[in-house]
Amino acid sequence: MDKQDILYYGGFAQRLEEVKALLLGEIRSMLDSISTDPETAVAEHIKCRIKSADSLNEKLRRTGLEESAESGIKNLSDVVGTRVITHFIGDIYTVLDLIEQNPHWRVKTVKDYIADMKPNGYRSLHVILTLPFGAGGIDEIDVEIQLRTIAMDCWASLEHQLKYKKNIKNTALIVDELKRCADEMASTDLSMQTIRDLIRRGS
Numbered sequence: 001m002d003k004q005d006i007l008y009y010g011g012f013a014q015r016l017e018e019v020k021a022l023l024l025g026e027i028r029s030m031l032d033s034i035s036t037d038p039e040t041a042v043a044e045h046i047k048c049r050i051k052s053a054d055s056l057n058e059k060l061r062r063t064g065l066e067e068s069a070e071s072g073i074k075n076l077s078d079v080v081g082t083r084v085i086t087h088f089i090g091d092i093y094t095v096l097d098l099i100e101q102n103p104h105w106r107v108k109t110v111k112d113y114i115a116d117m118k119p120n121g122y123r124s125l126h127v128i129l130t131l132p133f134g135a136g137g138i139d140e141i142d143v144e145i146q147l148r149t150i151a152m153d154c155w156a157s158l159e160h161q162l163k164y165k166k167n168i169k170n171t172a173l174i175v176d177e178l179k180r181c182a183d184e185m186a187s188t189d190l191s192m193q194t195i196r197d198l199i200r201r202g203s
Contacts, residue, residue, distance in 0.1 A: 001050055008053035009069045015135035016050050016073075020080050022104065022131070023143060024048045027082060030098040042091045044150055048082040070136060077108075077128045077142040084145065085153050088193045089114065092125050092147040099145065105129040108142060114152075120175070121182025122159060124148045151185040 006013045027046060034042050051059075056079065057067045065071050072079050086092050092114065100107050111126040125147040133141040148156065155178065162174055 002052075005050065005053050008056075009050075011136050012069050012073060012138075015133060016080060019131055019133070019141060019143065020048055020050055023080060023082055023129075023145075026102055026104055027084060027095075027099075027145070030095065030102065031084075033098070034094065042086055042095060044085045044087055046082065046084050048080075051076075051079050051081065070138070073133070073136075073138055073141055078144040079141065080143040082143070082145045083153070084147050086147065086149055088196055089149055089189050090193050090197075092149070095147055096125065096127065099127055099129070105131045105143075117182070117186065120159065121179045122156060123152045123182065123186060124156065149189050151189055155182055155185055 001009070001013060001017070009016060024046065027048075031041070031043050031046075051072070053069075056069070056072045056076070059076060060067045060072055063075075065075050084095060086095065096110070106129065108128040108130050109126075110128075114123050114125055117123050127145040127147070129143050129145065130140050131143060133139060159178055162168060162171070162178070168174070
């Protein structure tokens with residue numbers, strides 16, 4: 001967190017950093033339990049962040065909630081968020097199994113936007129976890145893990161830019177192209193999974 005965010009979160013800042021460290025450490029440990037060989041590693045990369053003060057207030061405003069650190073921690077599920085980017089679709093569900101077995105948290109919800117793609121083409125698997133918090137009178141905190149393939153993450157990055165950048169021309173065309181690309185990427189992800197499975201069976 002930068003100085004502005006530390007000031008905003010105040011007495012919650014240190015505990016949020018501890019939750020982030022626990023989450024990241026457990027995920028890395030789970031991934032290493034599958035493979036530590038770079039050639040067979042499950043994840044391409046992992047990102048973990050604490051929501052900035054500006055982003056948190058903007059989301060609280062959109063949802064009609066009080067704009068404060070305490071309100072965000074009590075009411076939102078992504079003040080602490082992690083994104084795990086995998087090579088293959090099958091790896092997403094392998095990681096999900098490990099997440100569901102981990103004793104450091106309990107799984108609150110799983111939203112599978114891979115099996116049930118959003119209308120705009122968005123694909124990802126979202127897991128909301130509940131962890132002990134124990135700071136400022138708040139006992140628990142919900143955090144989010146997003147699991148995606150490289151192709152899904154690339155698509156989501158472009159869609160995010162479209163959503164939040166202003167004065168973009170040809171928006172309707174871009175939306176249509178993104179949906180077309182999402183369909184092609186879904187097919188490619190499945191094909192790549194099949195090819196990998198065939199290679200592994202033949203080795």
